[in-house]
Amino acid sequence: MLAIPVLLGVSVGVFLMIAFIPGDPATALAGDTASPDAVARIRVELGLDQPLPVQYLRFLERLAHGSLGTSIRTHRDVTVEILDRLPYTLELALVAVLFSTTLGVSLGVIAAVNRGRAADLVTMGIAMVGLSVPTFFLALIGIVVFSLKLHWLPVTGAATIASVILPAVSLSLHSAAVKARITRSSMLEILGQDYLRTARAKGLREEAVIWRHALRNALIPVSTIVGLQFGSLLGGAFIIETIFGWPGVGLLAVQAIFNRDFPVIQGTVLLVAVAYLVTNLVVDLLYAWLDPRIRYA
């Protein structure tokens, strides 16, 4: 229920932000050579001649009817524009989250189990690099190595399964590093606990102790990170989608911002807000599954 005031707050925020961005959509749309008359006509057509509160109420009214309005640039329904892009964003987000979680958690466990030894140093070294190198740089390096030198993967587009690999991996490495560090520290905390000694005393194999008993508890903080990352990726990975020409929500939002296509900007920002709310809810439910002691009244 808290979701509704949050969404209203976001909608006001987005609306005001747009009012303060320099640049007028009618001018941007009409182009460099437009006459004052043409600009005025477009402004009326878009309802931009109305005072801000009126524009906002109209926006809310449309929203209440389940419509995000019509894109200024394409004249298409914003919902349609977003739904066109959402499958791509979903695909990219899922692959990126799966990859980064698998990689990050594995590295974290290896580091924790081998604490202080070479394996720990190497994995944490890799994590440090992953944290420090900017995503766009990883993306460009990936293109040079895997597309231009090795010819394994396409540079751009979303036409084949291979297309998702470079963008998803570039997106993953930073969060894999975060997840590796968190998994390591929370594993270290848990590995010293009594119940693990009990498990070992029962005669359980070491693998079962680590992967079934210790890791499950260590994953609680990791699941928070996974949720946050997934939430933000659903709103589109702005930079990666732009670099790879990935036709997702992020690219749509970037183009909308350059074109001052306000309804589309509002739509994509609301989508991000909804995605965060939903993933937070899912993460809360996930806690209860990971640790049955957590109960929601």
Added chain:
Amino acid sequence: MRRSLIAGLVLLFTACTTAAPSPGASASSGSKVGGMVTFAAITDPETLDLHQTSNPVASTIFGYIYEPLVYQDLDNSYKGLLAESWTVSPDNKTITFALRKGITFTDGSPFNAAAVKFTYERLQRVGAKSPIFETFKSVAKMDAPNDSTFVLTLSEPYAPIFHDLAVSYAGILSPSAVQAVADKIDRAAVGTGEYKLKEWQTGQQVTLERNEKYDHAPAFYKNRGAAFIQQIRYKVIPDPATQLAALEAGEIDQLGLQAKDIAKYGADKRFAIFDSFAYGLTYLGFDAARPPFDDARLRTALSRAVNKDEIVQTVFGGTLAKIACCPIAPSIQGYDEKLKQYELKYDPAAAKSGLEALGYKASADGTRTKPDGTAFKPVLYTTTSSDHTKISTLIQAQLKAVGVDLQVKQLESAALLAATPRAEHDLYLNGYSWNEPDMFSLFLSCDRVKTSNRVLFCDQTLEAMIKAGRTELDQAKRMQIYFDAQKYTMQQAPWQPLYMPVSKTAVSARVADLKQGQAGGLLWHDAYLK
């Protein structure tokens, strides 16, 4: 993932089915038919509604799908495309077009005068976003007395009309195709052009398919029939570094090069390099509407401090730009070598003495103050593009050399367009692109001071010349008017023209018989894949 797999299979399937040219097509044009070329586009075309956009990607796509009544030949003169010929009435107000017979739209319906009338009436009704909307406001009457005669009556003579009728936005729509989708043609483009719209995958690519029935290409082509290349694809790649990587990887067949890449690709056997001039130029403008730059003497003094050669050499490596002397770029009708004598050439000594004479005295550190003793820190507004960043830095240094402390403010394009009518700026660095000497009325007329005239220059002498140029249909007289207008503008100095952009395009060596246009780009109709 499954969606992607399906998409992949579909793509594979279409690739297989289109690889083999249709039998009828190959019989008429031999073995050249087939294949696909891919171009990079920085954005989607936003809409393919011919009358509701000024998007450059959409414009190039319109050029393949639609055809206007006339086209601009390589010598900049106008010839008939869908029109066979035309006559102009003695009062220069009525143009009677004799239309080509036997042409059909790609939906099978016939092209006729009613289609022309239908198209232009729709433009008048919904076309506020079209670059030629203004032109059609001066159309008083349109008649289609029979299928092959179309009569256009103007409320007053308008010389640039043929330019405006030749742009891709002036293409003719198929009325039956428009009615079939209840006027929603944003994704349903049907014309008489050499290609048809095959598919638009939002955010990804637009694919065009050859119109095998096409038979009336402009006379400058060897191939007057259907195009050879089976499909043309515009792939959305927003990032310039990725575009370059895509060219390297063979995912796109053509790319405009940046200065840093020219040497490398010029020597690369996998590509051929084509040069073309832009229809326009970049200028340094002054906000002529308010002090201190309402004074032509101050504008002249600062113009003299600008070293264009240094800009062309440093920013463009001497290859991607050509110095522009005069308001009309060398690629556009109306350019005249003889105007060079009036150019405000680089002369720092003259700049300094001009500033001195106006009372801008140098203080102890060499920086000049205004005549009233306050600081003189004029602000230059420009875009955030990397070229403009480099040029404004250079100009800053060049003005510093004569004691002027120039401030630079860079705004992202949309913000810049909104800021200039408010006259926040003192100087303005940007370009224009308009293939008609009437660019004066867009960029330097009183009518446009609140929009496209971004130097807010409004001068009655020039205004009279602009008006005369617009209404004079006699070619020689009209060019004399623009000669005088340019000379006058150079004396008034609202602009210091800097350079005309030159583009160098790398095209994959698998493309044969690609034709070089005089300016404006490459002509693909003769081209085929080796």
